Amino acid sequence: MPRIRPIRTEAIVLRQRPLGDADRICVLFSPTRGRVEAVAKGVRRPLSKLAGHVEPLSRGQFGLAQGRSLHVITDAQTLDAWPSLHDDVDRMTEALSMAELVDRSTDLDVASGPLYMLLKGSLDELARTSSPSVVRRWFTLRFLDQQGYQPELDECVRCRAALGPEGNGYAAADGGAVCPNCHQAGVGQRLSSPVFRLLRYMRRSSCEATTQVRVAADEAAELERHLRLSLEQALDGRLRSSSFTEALERAESYGHSAASVAADREREEQERAAV
Numbered sequence: 001m002p003r004i005r006p007i008r009t010e011a012i013v014l015r016q017r018p019l020g021d022a023d024r025i026c027v028l029f030s031p032t033r034g035r036v037e038a039v040a041k042g043v044r045r046p047l048s049k050l051a052g053h054v055e056p057l058s059r060g061q062f063g064l065a066q067g068r069s070l071h072v073i074t075d076a077q078t079l080d081a082w083p084s085l086h087d088d089v090d091r092m093t094e095a096l097s098m099a100e101l102v103d104r105s106t107d108l109d110v111a112s113g114p115l116y117m118l119l120k121g122s123l124d125e126l127a128r129t130s131s132p133s134v135v136r137r138w139f140t141l142r143f144l145d146q147q148g149y150q151p152e153l154d155e156c157v158r159c160r161a162a163l164g165p166e167g168n169g170y171a172a173a174d175g176g177a178v179c180p181n182c183h184q185a186g187v188g189q190r191l192s193s194p195v196f197r198l199l200r201y202m203r204r205s206s207c208e209a210t211t212q213v214r215v216a217a218d219e220a221a222e223l224e225r226h227l228r229l230s231l232e233q234a235l236d237g238r239l240r241s242s243s244f245t246e247a248l249e250r251a252e253s254y255g256h257s258a259a260s261v262a263a264d265r266e267r268e269e270q271e272r273a274a275v
């Protein structure tokens with residue numbers, strides 16, 4: 001067999017799952033290679049040198065060798081461990097949601113520089129914010145924009161009238177906001193003025209600036225609803241899985257549900273033969 005040169009890449013560890021007695025499969029997200037599944041050999045043994053460098057939701061520099069079907073991690077060096085993210089359940093929950101979204105929306109071996117920078121920047125922000133859910137909402141809006149599902153906020157998605165500040169609706173299925181006339185004719189859900197303004201602000205502002213905005217609880221809930229509907233549209237369309245919204249709920253506890261453990265085990269059987 002011809003010898004293939006090992007790959008070196010920076011990556012964020014999106015998640016990992018056990019393989020056999022001592023190994024783990026790490027799902028890495030690389031700016032140049034997209035999603036990469038790679039085996040970390042021996043990491044569940046005590047004294048493993050790799051173990052500290054392949055933690056989910058850390059960023060590192062990795063050496064990867066091509067195995068029979070999966071890559072094998074030859075060496076790893078942590079660049080960002082984001083400890084303040086790992087020490088806080090709320091931050092961790094939002095980080096897992098973002099990682100899950102990236103995991104499900106990117107393909108193997110496809111360069112994903114802009115999405116990588118978005119995830120990295122959002123995890124940096126998440127590690128220092130006191131408003132984790134705001135960071136995740138900002139990330140979600142940017143993610144939709146990047147994936148080609150940018151919600152329209154300037155003109156009505158039905159009649160193309162310019163949108164004023166009051167009385168609009170939000171029609172995720174049509175791709176964004178609708179004018180008062182179309183909304184009164186039954187299109188979309190109510191889009192309150194504060195949430196409309198906030199969406200427009202989020203679009204043009206940094207994540208950090210967005211976390212400074214005071215938002216009432218009912219406005220946050222409304223914004224969450226609109227973003228979730230848009231995400232569902234995107235997931236039903238181009239994205240690879242429609243189960244992300246379930247995953248969002250599942251991500252509330254750090255770790256696997258019984259169902260996903262069973263599914264992992266089944267996959268593991270198949271993968272063990274492949275390394």
Ligand SMILES: [Zn+2]
Pocket residue numbers: 156157158159160161178179180181182183
């Ligand atoms: Zn209209």
